[in-house]
Amino acid sequence: MASLDRSLVAGLSVFEGIASADLDRIVGQARSIRVAKDQPVFEQEQEAHSFFLLLDGHVRVMKSTPDGHEVTVRYISPGELMGIASALGRTTYPANAVAAVDCVVLAWPSQLWSTFAASFPSFSANTYKAVGVRLQDAHARVIEMSTEQVEQRVAHALLKLIKQSGKKTEEGILIDFPISRQDVAEMTGTTLHTVSRLLSAWEDQGLVKSGRQRIVVIEPHRLLVIAEGRAAKS
Amino acid sequence: MASLDRSLVAGLSVFEGIASADLDRIVGQARSIRVAKDQPVFEQEQEAHSFFLLLDGHVRVMKSTPDGHEVTVRYISPGELMGIASALGRTTYPANAVAAVDCVVLAWPSQLWSTFAASFPSFSANTYKAVGVRLQDAHARVIEMSTEQVEQRVAHALLKLIKQSGKKTEEGILIDFPISRQDVAEMTGTTLHTVSRLLSAWEDQGLVKSGRQRIVVIEPHRLLVIAEGRAAKS
DNA sequence: GATGGAGCTTGCCCCAGCGCAAACAAGCGG
DNA sequence: CCGCTTGTTTGCGCTGGGGCAAGCTCCATC
Numbered sequence: 448m449a450s451l452d453r454s455l456v457a458g459l460s461v462f463e464g465i466a467s468a469d470l471d472r473i474v475g476q477a478r479s480i481r482v483a484k485d486q487p488v489f490e491q492e493q494e495a496h497s498f499f500l501l502l503d504g505h506v507r508v509m510k511s512t513p514d515g516h517e518v519t520v521r522y523i524s525p526g527e528l529m530g531i532a533s534a535l536g537r538t539t540y541p542a543n544a545v546a547a548v549d550c551v552v553l554a555w556p557s558q559l560w561s562t563f564a565a566s567f568p569s570f571s572a573n574t575y576k577a578v579g580v581r582l583q584d585a586h587a588r589v590i591e592m593s594t595e596q597v598e599q600r601v602a603h604a605l606l607k608l609i610k611q612s613g614k615k616t617e618e619g620i621l622i623d624f625p626i627s628r629q630d631v632a633e634m635t636g637t638t639l640h641t642v643s644r645l646l647s648a649w650e651d652q653g654l655v656k657s658g659r660q661r662i663v664v665i666e667p668h669r670l671l672v673i674a675e676g677r678a679a680k681s
Numbered sequence: 682m683a684s685l686d687r688s689l690v691a692g693l694s695v696f697e698g699i700a701s702a703d704l705d706r707i708v709g710q711a712r713s714i715r716v717a718k719d720q721p722v723f724e725q726e727q728e729a730h731s732f733f734l735l736l737d738g739h740v741r742v743m744k745s746t747p748d749g750h751e752v753t754v755r756y757i758s759p760g761e762l763m764g765i766a767s768a769l770g771r772t773t774y775p776a777n778a779v780a781a782v783d784c785v786v787l788a789w790p791s792q793l794w795s796t797f798a799a800s801f802p803s804f805s806a807n808t809y810k811a812v813g814v815r816l817q818d819a820h821a822r823v824i825e826m827s828t829e830q831v832e833q834r835v836a837h838a839l840l841k842l843i844k845q846s847g848k849k850t851e852e853g854i855l856i857d858f859p860i861s862r863q864d865v866a867e868m869t870g871t872t873l874h875t876v877s878r879l880l881s882a883w884e885d886q887g888l889v890k891s892g893r894q895r896i897v898v899i900e901p902h903r904l905l906v907i908a909e910g911r912a913a914k915s
Numbered sequence: 916g917a918t919g920g921a922g923c924t925t926g927c928c929c930c931a932g933c934g935c936a937a938a939c940a941a942g943c944g945g
Numbered sequence: 946c947c948g949c950t951t952g953t954t955t956g957c958g959c960t961g962g963g964g965c966a967a968g969c970t971c972c973a974t975c
Contacts, residue, residue: 579769
């Protein structure tokens with residue numbers, strides 16, 4: 448394993464306000480792990496032995512229902528923590544996390560959580576702030592599901608994705624990991640058929656350009672108009 | 682104002698594991714407030730000057746969307762904290778909280794949060810655990826909205842309500858605060874019409890008994906069957 | 916005990932979007 | 946280069962449940 452140093456994590460918002468020496472100590476206790484595409488980082492109901500920081504790649508967090516449905520909770524981008532069950536008093540992971548592409552993660556044993564939190568107040572403050580944001584996101588999602596049409600929800604989802612993981616290309620803004628119609632459907636509570644129809648329609652209008660597991664947003668502004676429900680019904 | 686003492690809060694799970702003397706100090710710094718039915722405890726976007734503990738009554742937490750929809754996030758029961766925005770690094774409240782009946786709440790200035798958290802580790806642990814539960818709830822809600830039919834969602838909502846605030850009566854289990862069809866609709870992402878139709882149907886089958894802002898569940902077990910989607914389509 | 920308003924019920928219509936099914940591409944492994 | 950798998954597209958029919966509208970009932974107020 449390559450030796451780890453603070454340059455990996457310096458500048459991440461979770462570690463904001465922590466002294467370099469402390470960062471070294473924190474990073475020194477982590478294991479660095481490679482996770483191949485489609486492999487799990489952690490699994491629902493499994494004992495929460497570690498918490499993780501995504502260094503590189505993209506991870507999809509999802510929950511499975513007893514009746515076989517899968518719902519995508521969120522995508523994790525580089526620099527974000529995940530599997531922080533122990534910070535919230537859980538002993539098992541609440542969801543499945545799967546690498547959307549080959550990933551590199553740092554892992555710390557869960558017991559270290561309380562040590563870190565006690566030693567580095569800003570670490571715990573930053574994390575709980577992140578938890579707060581996730582709670583907000585979850586509520587926002589509930590509200591979307593309650594009040595918006597499928598078209599608006601899918602538009603919102605794409606906007607969220609390009610904001611989080613958008614990469615400028617000459618064509619437009621590319622979602623820079625493989626994402627299928629089915630994946631988008633699982634994020635928005637609809638079916639791959641409907642997503643496919645919407646993307647086709649938007650492609651005709653020149654709003655997006657998409658292919659196999661690939662979506663490029665060409666006109667984010669017009670997509671926003673749809674997301675806000677101010678779209679002219681054609 | 683009546684003098685406050687620890688008997689008010691002893692035994693609540695948030696304060697589990699805290700010494701009596703400390704409890705006195707904590708409670709000593711609270712203001713006790715009466716909130717009349719339909720009056721706000723705190724409001725969305727407002728500066729989060731305090732956090733609260735509900736001593737008596739029931740509070741509805743809801744979010745309003747720009748386009749005039751209201752979505753109920755949760756009901757707070759006696760013994761629960763609310764308005765803990767500051768614990769999650771927010772400076773404003775994320776939602777509206779309205780008294781569903783006349784309520785009594787304790788309020789502490791937000792700045793005290795960090796003091797309490799630092800002085801009483803179990804207080805902060807207990808609270809974050811509660812936050813974890815809420816995050817779970819929110820995700821569960823997203824999953825329900827994504828995968829279940831309206832009928833199941835409404836059944837789930839009623840079950841949640843009787844679990845949280847059910848009161849045994851000779852008729853069955855009463856939800857012990859006034860709740861309208863509209864309220865249930867806002868919890869489940871549907872319309873008061875549909876809720877009304879469902880309750881009427883269930884009443885015909887002897888599952889529930891309901892009236893103006895009043896719902897009694899007679900056969901929770903059969904309601905559970907519906908909630909799980911194992912209902913025989915009549 | 917009349918009046919008004921808030922909450923509830925129900926019938927009818929309609930459509931967004933799901934389910935099903937069939938056909939089509941684009942990679943990938945051999 | 947071929948065949949297979951995995952992802953995508955699209956047509957068609959159907960239905961859950963939303964929207965609208967009318968009428969009803971309980972309760973509070975005067």
